[in-house]
Amino acid sequence: MLSLTIDEREVDVKEGATILEAAEAAGVYVPTFCYHKRLMPFGACRMCVVEVEQMKGRLVPSCSTPATNGMVIHTNTAEVRKARKTLLELLLVHHPLDCPVCDKGGECKLQDLVYEYELTENRFQDSKFGYPVDYYSPLIERNTNRCVLCGMCARVCDEVVGVAAISFVDRGFKTVIGTNFERVLNCEFCGECVNICPVGALTDKLFKYKARSWELKKVNTICSYCSTGCTLTLGIKGNSIYRIIGDDTIGVNKGSLCAKGRFGYQYITSPERMNSPLIKNEAGELVRVTWEEALERAAKGFTEVKEKRGAEHIGGICSDRLTNEEVYLFQKFMRAALGTNNIDHAGGFSYSGLLKGFKSSLGYAANDITLNDVRCADVIFVVRSNLSETHPVIGYQVNMAVKRDESQLIVASDKTIKLNKLAAVSLTHKPGTEIVLLNGLIQAIISENLYDKELVSSSTEGFEQLKAKTARYGFDYVEKITGIKEDKIRETARLLSQNKKVCILVSAGLGIISDDEKLAQAVANLAMLTGMVGRKGSGIGFLGEKCNSQGTLDMGALPHLLPGFEEVSDEKARNAFEEAWKTSIPSQPGQSALEMFEGAEKGSINALYLVGENPVVSYPDTAQTIKALESLDFLVVQDLFLTPTAKCADVVLPAASFAEKSGTYTNFERRVQKLNCGLNKLEGVKTDLEIFGELSLKMGYEMNTSTPDEVMKEIGTLVPLYTEVNYSRLGEEGIVWGSPNGGKETTLYGEKLSKVKARFIPVEVDEAMLEPDKDYPLLLLVGSVLFHSGSLSTKSPELDQVGPGGWVAMSMEDARDYQLTDGQPVFVRSKRGEIALKVKINKKQTKGTVFIPYHFESQPVNTLTSKDLRPTFVEIRKG
Amino acid sequence: MIGSIIKHIWALLCGLRETLWYFLKTTILGKPITLMYPEEKWTPYPRFHGLHKLLRDDNGKEKCVACCLCAAVCPAQCITIETAENENNEKYASSYQIDISRCIFCGYCVEACPVGALLMTGEYELAEYTREGMLYNKERLLRE
Numbered sequence A: 001m002l003s004l005t006i007d008e009r010e011v012d013v014k015e016g017a018t019i020l021e022a023a024e025a026a027g028v029y030v031p032t033f034c035y036h037k038r039l040m041p042f043g044a045c046r047m048c049v050v051e052v053e054q055m056k057g058r059l060v061p062s063c064s065t066p067a068t069n070g071m072v073i074h075t076n077t078a079e080v081r082k083a084r085k086t087l088l089e090l091l092l093v094h095h096p097l098d099c100p101v102c103d104k105g106g107e108c109k110l111q112d113l114v115y116e117y118e119l120t121e122n123r124f125q126d127s128k129f130g131y132p133v134d135y136y137s138p139l140i141e142r143n144t145n146r147c148v149l150c151g152m153c154a155r156v157c158d159e160v161v162g163v164a165a166i167s168f169v170d171r172g173f174k175t176v177i178g179t180n181f182e183r184v185l186n187c188e189f190c191g192e193c194v195n196i197c198p199v200g201a202l203t204d205k206l207f208k209y210k211a212r213s214w215e216l217k218k219v220n221t222i223c224s225y226c227s228t229g230c231t232l233t234l235g236i237k238g239n240s241i242y243r244i245i246g247d248d249t250i251g252v253n254k255g256s257l258c259a260k261g262r263f264g265y266q267y268i269t270s271p272e273r274m275n276s277p278l279i280k281n282e283a284g285e286l287v288r289v290t291w292e293e294a295l296e297r298a299a300k301g302f303t304e305v306k307e308k309r310g311a312e313h314i315g316g317i318c319s320d321r322l323t324n325e326e327v328y329l330f331q332k333f334m335r336a337a338l339g340t341n342n343i344d345h346a347g348g349f350s351y352s353g354l355l356k357g358f359k360s361s362l363g364y365a366a367n368d369i370t371l372n373d374v375r376c377a378d379v380i381f382v383v384r385s386n387l388s389e390t391h392p393v394i395g396y397q398v399n400m401a402v403k404r405d406e407s408q409l410i411v412a413s414d415k416t417i418k419l420n421k422l423a424a425v426s427l428t429h430k431p432g433t434e435i436v437l438l439n440g441l442i443q444a445i446i447s448e449n450l451y452d453k454e455l456v457s458s459s460t461e462g463f464e465q466l467k468a469k470t471a472r473y474g475f476d477y478v479e480k481i482t483g484i485k486e487d488k489i490r491e492t493a494r495l496l497s498q499n500k501k502v503c504i505l506v507s508a509g510l511g512i513i514s515d516d517e518k519l520a521q522a523v524a525n526l527a528m529l530t531g532m533v534g535r536k537g538s539g540i541g542f543l544g545e546k547c548n549s550q551g552t553l554d555m556g557a558l559p560h561l562l563p564g565f566e567e568v569s570d571e572k573a574r575n576a577f578e579e580a581w582k583t584s585i586p587s588q589p590g591q592s593a594l595e596m597f598e599g600a601e602k603g604s605i606n607a608l609y610l611v612g613e614n615p616v617v618s619y620p621d622t623a624q625t626i627k628a629l630e631s632l633d634f635l636v637v638q639d640l641f642l643t644p645t646a647k648c649a650d651v652v653l654p655a656a657s658f659a660e661k662s663g664t665y666t667n668f669e670r671r672v673q674k675l676n677c678g679l680n681k682l683e684g685v686k687t688d689l690e691i692f693g694e695l696s697l698k699m700g701y702e703m704n705t706s707t708p709d710e711v712m713k714e715i716g717t718l719v720p721l722y723t724e725v726n727y728s729r730l731g732e733e734g735i736v737w738g739s740p741n742g743g744k745e746t747t748l749y750g751e752k753l754s755k756v757k758a759r760f761i762p763v764e765v766d767e768a769m770l771e772p773d774k775d776y777p778l779l780l781l782v783g784s785v786l787f788h789s790g791s792l793s794t795k796s797p798e799l800d801q802v803g804p805g806g807w808v809a810m811s812m813e814d815a816r817d818y819q820l821t822d823g824q825p826v827f828v829r830s831k832r833g834e835i836a837l838k839v840k841i842n843k844k845q846t847k848g849t850v851f852i853p854y855h856f857e858s859q860p861v862n863t864l865t866s867k868d869l870r871p872t873f874v875e876i877r878k879g
Numbered sequence B: 001m002i003g004s005i006i007k008h009i010w011a012l013l014c015g016l017r018e019t020l021w022y023f024l025k026t027t028i029l030g031k032p033i034t035l036m037y038p039e040e041k042w043t044p045y046p047r048f049h050g051l052h053k054l055l056r057d058d059n060g061k062e063k064c065v066a067c068c069l070c071a072a073v074c075p076a077q078c079i080t081i082e083t084a085e086n087e088n089n090e091k092y093a094s095s096y097q098i099d100i101s102r103c104i105f106c107g108y109c110v111e112a113c114p115v116g117a118l119l120m121t122g123e124y125e126l127a128e129y130t131r132e133g134m135l136y137n138k139e140r141l142l143r144e
């Protein structure tokens, strides 16, 4: 500890703190341009100069001078003020001062400081630069004339985002911030540079000239795309969102956002959004009706099927973008009002890693790490996860951990990804061989005696089976299957078993459908073996795709589990719910999404209720999906848009977007965070919560809850994990369930796994499954891309502009073999179907594979895939 | 005593000097100040605060750059502006409206304008038959 005096105030700070940090701790304000707490000190602007008694004769920049014991500092003497004032004068020599039309006006640091230092005239004069403005880059406008050369944009792009798309160009007076060869920006479009620029040199094009900053009402809410759960600050004027910014003082993301979160909000005001319920008339056309009629019809349809065939012939599938409260009401509606357990979400695939994998191995269907653990980890192991695209803000943490704190990164991936640049060990394996690789690692750790013997013997079971089953994964065998060499496996094994803070990160979701259950078990085996589960700061992050992937599990949108992971077949648990809901719940587990779709074809499911799900686009095997939907007697779809799925429905109910409702989401850390309603609902729509309540009433079952708050109170009484969750206590940081002290301790598994029964479950894969067919030589990899999440984001034109669909990525080698050039139209064909796309040659793609993103309606990749979790092989021919 | 009464009356007359002078000027010595409005119109003083006017520059282009400072400063909050970008990447007011029925004619908006685009004219005949008539849009404010 150091103690020093700043402006007569005593303050104690940690060793290594800078004077500026000490001043902040003392509550003394020092103006800065080039300092940001997320970045390394840079010392470029000299705005932060102070006087230090021990360093007489000069002014020192406080942001980059370490504090020492006994320092006496003055931050606001006449000399300091004079220096700062001169600096501002110099900055203004070339500054255009077009504040009236500058979108930064009103929140500009330069403006504020010029005002604060009462600069009314300038002693120095020179002509202005008159650099051309970059009007041509998508989403971001660059006006170098206004730049104060603080370098924060270039630094955030490199240090946080890990792209380094912009940097200082030229020297001396001519220095500007530019791209290479002055091309237009072609980057991740995260907008972090815009957010951090203290002046109006980098601005948000969507916000350009739309409003002034002081006119905007700020509402903090949670991003509705991925499961990171970033806090967004909506800028609202009238009843529209004008921009989204990150506030660096709040949220798990501390101000960082990705392109989806920052620019992907325009779907809310899309003219394509439905604003009236629709029902199918005799002619088979969807016509606009009132809510009364639509709900009446929906209730009648369900009642008919229920009476004619029984409640078990009705099923409901919801999206994991609903709030906790909505998911809870949805399953309550299905179970209590309709009387069926046929409930599922996200296609039934996306969560099996957590639910089946982790629950059987470790006892909880949840992660035990936080975003901060990732940032502070010593070793990060990324398996089957292109997280810089699926969960960009988690990617930023990995980037910072590696670049700033020298964490060791291991990347196991089937193609070269952004993270490979940072990796200490790159394990680029053959597609689909993750589990073999993990088994190989386990074998190496066991045979080299690197495992945590104490933990394994005291807190786990099944080690002997694991040892026996993985014994055959010797180095040669693993190399044959995965293509990874012995030395890399040894190195990884060594890194993972050092008894340090280790995080394993895996992505999941409808984009990457494979055998998640086995993958999760294999990862859990590795984690238990190396003792990282239950160790503070270590653990596994199985990253769900959508904003409420975790909460949807917690709230029991599952065929066999009630909210709070209670088995429906467990009489005691069921009784508690029956008593509270004043009805009976069937004791038999219901059908999963897959079974429902199969059942629809066979006639065992006759009515479906799809909420926010778009199976025609996002589930595998589109032909089967459509056939199933067509064989139904009755289909209700609830969504924002008239999706291809909604077009098949008998009743379509328009729902509200995340910005138009309140509620809670639970992110991948199990952090329950509050959504704050920013907009009035679009005329003609209702929130999902209202719809469930009203529909239920029409079916003769009253829910007794009408606001999210009331629903959460009910959840609190029935779900022990959520008793802590109370709207008045949620605050900006949310609450991590299962952790006392508001999530400050991650104690899900307890010290040394004391709270759970941990089991090793050996897993194997059918390696023959990966052999290509001779007619279909290329392995199809379906996945997500940076600019999209699910099919919702494609309704935001801006994201579509930077991340358009309609392409298939293939390796240079394959393109050469097939004599294809970039942009050439082709047909991609599998056993199930064929689609027309354009070739995109990607040198990072592995030979023998092609990649197609799954988000796009116009690019229905799922017509090629199958629901059986087996890889799909395709052929390509010129179109 | 008498002296003090005279002193007081004298003081009173001194105080009323201007008033009395106007009284005489508009009665015995001159003609009445009352205008036979509306037959007769009053000519306002040069700095009178009347109806606003948006100005054009020498090329006939609107001077207003849509900075919204006038709206921000207006204590009666009667200025509503919507802004947009024109084909030359410049900012302009896609809609500009003053609700004259709520305006208190303080003139702060004119003072706030950084480009001298807004002026207060001597126009004072602002009565209307409808409330809508009191809403002055950009076209009306840009009048010649």
Ligand code: SF4
Pocket (backbone or CB within 6 Å): A095, A096, A097, A098, A099, A100, A102, A103, A104, A105, A106, A108, A109, A110, A111, A146, A199, A200, A201
């Ligand atoms: S950057 Fe700041 S000082 Fe410069 S024109 Fe914009 S608002 Fe004014």
Ligand code: SF4
Pocket (backbone or CB within 6 Å): A140, A153, A156, A157, A161, A163, A164, A165, A166, A185, A187, A188, A189, A190, A191, A192, A193, A194
């Ligand atoms: S938008 Fe993001 S990736 Fe692009 S230049 Fe800015 S910080 Fe870098």
Ligand code: SF4
Pocket (backbone or CB within 6 Å): A146, A147, A148, A149, A150, A151, A152, A153, A154, A177, A193, A196, A197, A198, A199, A201, A202
């Ligand atoms: S563009 Fe903005 S953030 Fe970048 S150096 Fe210039 S002033 Fe700083």
Ligand code: SF4
Pocket (backbone or CB within 6 Å): A223, A224, A225, A226, A227, A228, A229, A230, A253, A256, A257, A258, A259, A260, A261, A262, A391, A392, A393, A394, A789
């Ligand atoms: S999409 Fe994910 S990473 Fe991006 S802002 Fe939203 S929550 Fe954060």
Ligand code: SF4
Pocket (backbone or CB within 6 Å): B063, B064, B065, B066, B067, B068, B069, B070, B071, B081, B109, B112, B113, B114, B115, B116, B117, B118
């Ligand atoms: S202050 Fe002047 S330039 Fe700004 S909006 Fe008002 S009239 Fe236009």
Ligand code: FES
Pocket (backbone or CB within 6 Å): A031, A032, A033, A034, A035, A042, A043, A044, A045, A046, A047, A048, A049, A061, A062, A063, A064
């Ligand atoms: S903030 Fe210290 S030099 Fe810029």
